Amino acid sequence: MTSDPGTAASAPIPARDRILRTAQDLFYRQGIRATGIDRIIAEAGVTKVTFYRHFPSKDVLIRAYLERRHVAWMAWFRAALSSARAAQPEEERREAPLVPVLDAAREWFGLADFRGCAFANTVAEAGEAALPLAGIAAQHKHEVRDAIAALLPPTARGRAEIAWAATLALDGAAVNAQFGEASAAAALDGLRSLLDALGSRPSLP
Numbered sequence: 001m002t003s004d005p006g007t008a009a010s011a012p013i014p015a016r017d018r019i020l021r022t023a024q025d026l027f028y029r030q031g032i033r034a035t036g037i038d039r040i041i042a043e044a045g046v047t048k049v050t051f052y053r054h055f056p057s058k059d060v061l062i063r064a065y066l067e068r069r070h071v072a073w074m075a076w077f078r079a080a081l082s083s084a085r086a087a088q089p090e091e092e093r094r095e096a097p098l099v100p101v102l103d104a105a106r107e108w109f110g111l112a113d114f115r116g117c118a119f120a121n122t123v124a125e126a127g128e129a130a131l132p133l134a135g136i137a138a139q140h141k142h143e144v145r146d147a148i149a150a151l152l153p154p155t156a157r158g159r160a161e162i163a164w165a166a167t168l169a170l171d172g173a174a175v176n177a178q179f180g181e182a183s184a185a186a187a188l189d190g191l192r193s194l195l196d197a198l199g200s201r202p203s204l205p
Helices: 015-030 039-044 049-055 057-087 088-097 099-109 118-149 159-175 183-201
Strands: none
Touching: 015 039, 015 049, 015 057, 015 118, 039 057, 039 088, 057 099, 057 118, 088 099, 099 183, 118 159, 159 183
16 A cells, blocks of 8 residues: 555656655655655665756655655555445444444554554644645545545434544554554554444434
8 A cells, every 4th residue: 555566677667756656665664854855866766857857845745745645545545445344244334334444444554664644744744844735634634534434324413523533533543553563453442442432323313
């Protein structure tokens, strides 16, 4: 989910894509502040002239990184929810519609390169410079909410609010899951309890 599919040796990767792939890996693993432009240039195998032709500044690159990450992560998340929902028994779909969120979280937290939410991490690191990135982060969270809302019955009371609460629960669990295997397990337990409570609400009259 966080890395790109392999590319055949006969099809060279364009310089812009190499830069973005390298930045995506380094920014996510090490953070935007700890990752310098010179390292990205070196690992992407491009010249400074080529780099700045595609990305006039580091801020432009960070924005492109988040936009790319958003598209890839949402595609993965929607597919993970759909797969988990398809595996649910019909009764569980009705009684516990948010279980697929837990299944997706378990898969996400278990990734070898898991470092939490890229959007929350980047905005937190950017500090005062985060304002231009806040729109991308907000769009991402809204789309996460919408994907979760799609699990709930269309006529469920408070559907949007339940989905937003589940999104916040997922965010909180992701923060705690970064601190090791035991923390990830505890985060999943907490997330399960919250989702169970939220998921019971749509069935109320």
